[in-house]
Amino acid sequence: xxxxxxxxxxxxxxxxxxxxxxxxxxxxxxxxxxxxxxxxxxxxxxxxxxxxxxxxxxxxxxxxxxxxxxxxxxxxxxxxxxxxxxxxxxxxxxxxxxxxxxxxxxxxxxxxxxxxxxxxxxxxxxxxxxxxxxxxxxxxxxxxxxxxxxxxxxxxxxxxxxxxxxxxxxxxxxxxxxxxxxxxxxxxxxxxxxxxxxxxxxxxxxxxxxxxxxxxxxxxxxxxxxxxxxxxxxxxxxxxxxxxxxxxxxxxxx
Amino acid sequence: xxxxxxxxxxxxxxxxxxxxxxxxxxxxxxxxxxxxxxxxxxxxxxxxxxxxxxxxxxxxxxxxxxxxxxxxxxxxxxxxxxxxxxxxxxxxxxxxxxxxxxxxxxxxxxxxxxxxxxxxxxxxxxxxxxxxxxxxxxxxxxxxxxxxxxxxxxxxxxxxxxxxxxxxxxxxxxxxxxxxxxxxxxxxxxxxxxxxxxxxxxxxxxxxxxxxxxxxxxxxxxxxxxxxxxxxxxxxxxxxxxxxxxxxxxxxxxxxxxxxxxxxxxxxxxxxxxxxxxxxxxxxxxxxxxxxxxxxxxxxxxxxxxxxxxxxxxxxxxxxxxxxxxxxxxxxxxxxxx
Ligand SMILES: [Fe+2]
Ligand SMILES: [Fe+2]
Ligand SMILES: [Fe+2]
Numbered sequence: 001x002x003x004x005x006x007x008x009x010x011x012x013x014x015x016x017x018x019x020x021x022x023x024x025x026x027x028x029x030x031x032x033x034x035x036x037x038x039x040x041x042x043x044x045x046x047x048x049x050x051x052x053x054x055x056x057x058x059x060x061x062x063x064x065x066x067x068x069x070x071x072x073x074x075x076x077x078x079x080x081x082x083x084x085x086x087x088x089x090x091x092x093x094x095x096x097x098x099x100x101x102x103x104x105x106x107x108x109x110x111x112x113x114x115x116x117x118x119x120x121x122x123x124x125x126x127x128x129x130x131x132x133x134x135x136x137x138x139x140x141x142x143x144x145x146x147x148x149x150x151x152x153x154x155x156x157x158x159x160x161x162x163x164x165x166x167x168x169x170x171x172x173x174x175x176x177x178x179x180x181x182x183x184x185x186x187x188x189x190x191x192x193x194x195x196x197x198x199x200x201x202x203x204x205x206x207x208x209x210x211x212x213x214x215x216x217x218x219x220x221x222x223x224x225x226x227x228x229x230x231x232x233x234x235x236x237x238x239x240x241x242x243x244x245x246x247x248x249x250x251x252x253x254x
Numbered sequence: 255x256x257x258x259x260x261x262x263x264x265x266x267x268x269x270x271x272x273x274x275x276x277x278x279x280x281x282x283x284x285x286x287x288x289x290x291x292x293x294x295x296x297x298x299x300x301x302x303x304x305x306x307x308x309x310x311x312x313x314x315x316x317x318x319x320x321x322x323x324x325x326x327x328x329x330x331x332x333x334x335x336x337x338x339x340x341x342x343x344x345x346x347x348x349x350x351x352x353x354x355x356x357x358x359x360x361x362x363x364x365x366x367x368x369x370x371x372x373x374x375x376x377x378x379x380x381x382x383x384x385x386x387x388x389x390x391x392x393x394x395x396x397x398x399x400x401x402x403x404x405x406x407x408x409x410x411x412x413x414x415x416x417x418x419x420x421x422x423x424x425x426x427x428x429x430x431x432x433x434x435x436x437x438x439x440x441x442x443x444x445x446x447x448x449x450x451x452x453x454x455x456x457x458x459x460x461x462x463x464x465x466x467x468x469x470x471x472x473x474x475x476x477x478x479x480x481x482x483x484x485x486x487x488x489x490x491x492x493x494x495x496x497x498x499x500x501x502x503x504x505x506x507x508x509x510x511x512x513x514x515x516x517x518x519x520x521x522x523x524x525x526x527x528x529x530x531x532x533x534x535x536x537x538x539x540x541x542x543x544x545x546x547x548x549x550x551x552x553x554x555x556x557x558x559x560x561x562x563x564x565x566x567x568x569x570x571x572x573x574x575x576x577x578x579x580x581x582x583x584x585x586x587x588x589x590x591x592x
Binding site: 051148149 | 326327339340342343346347395445448453455569570571573575576578579
């Protein structure tokens, strides 16, 4: 592996790890707050899958960095300006409709992205994708079911779902942005060219939303910045909470 | 029915005959029930059982179910602050297991002819209880370890004994649940061990958690047998298999060497091996605190129930949406079929 590729892969694994840990954390905020016990268990499973993914991506990043850092250093010792997750993942928990709509957007994204990552020449990334694809099948079935039921449920649930879609839509555009790092990896058959996935994502999301009697928004606004560390105000608070114990005891084992 | 039979049925002799018949039936049912209990046969949902037995079971099983569910809160309190990704995953999955236990126990309780909605209602009105230990706050990361080790540990002592309980669904539930609880206990102990072997601050954290949770864990076994309101009948019906004090002694005994391995100080200064009894002698529990917390004066009594009510109420529109959606889908199906 050339040095440039290695650096880019390290950055890439970190980004995907950041996406995973941030979304997993947000989902975990639902534990004991779900609408019923079965849902607490089901959604908790999704959180667990994402934390698991974060660990795999970070472990690989640590291996590439080869500077003594561990998965936990990546998760706990970097500040929000260093985090490279997509903004969509860091948006707050919101109400149940908001979380399920975000989940649908993320699950469809994983559904179109992971099969591409599976083809990666990088064996570790491909192996992570292979495991994640199986999980995502279940995740998507779940979030799709929820959006259908909430969208086409009561007047109130419909209203909340439409509102969530409108509030989150502008954060989905950057899911398909490429930069130099990712372009280099895509050109070398390691990373995914997400710019080519927008249409597939849009088609799948639109068809689910339409079936849920939800109006697909016009592309009237777009906020970007996750991949450059230019975050919303939400991430700082989230990381403050997530990192407090770890950082209060530097260098300790848990 | 012809007129003579009609007259016969209305005759007072007939009525008393029926009563006698009913009484003999009941006696034989009751005898049959007690015979099963004595022979260590399980009572199953369709079997006849005395009303008191049913009530006693509903009380105990639902209390157990509620404890699993309310117990998600003090530990859930640390999911977002778990100090490593591995610990975060372990804790998440433990809290989920507890939700699963709650679910399983609600279903088992439903076999006694009561609905989950009624059970939850009783929890929210305060009519039904849950383990008082969860009215204690979780103040540090160490508490997560202490709960897994001590609280799940105490629960296991109780639940291992309940694997032999006389009601079939409860007994089977305990067998299934105990496996996971042992896993929780080991993970909790391991988390505390990491602290105890860590930095001075971490060790202090472990000691503090042990000090705060040790006595409440002992209280989980309930009052002394002499003071326990439900104990005698529960033992007779073999709902309960061992007394509060016996189970507590077992727990006290097993915990001493565990504290030694941690290298922490035992919170009970009177703990002392008694060669003659083959058990540890221990100091007296602060029963005033026990009743105080049970009666609503713990740090978290109101918070735990309110949290449950709030989540339940916030979930109403979600549950309504499911119902509405299903109604629409079924109507469509019927329309297509017609
Ligand atoms: Fe449990
Ligand atoms: Fe339990
Ligand atoms: Fe447990």
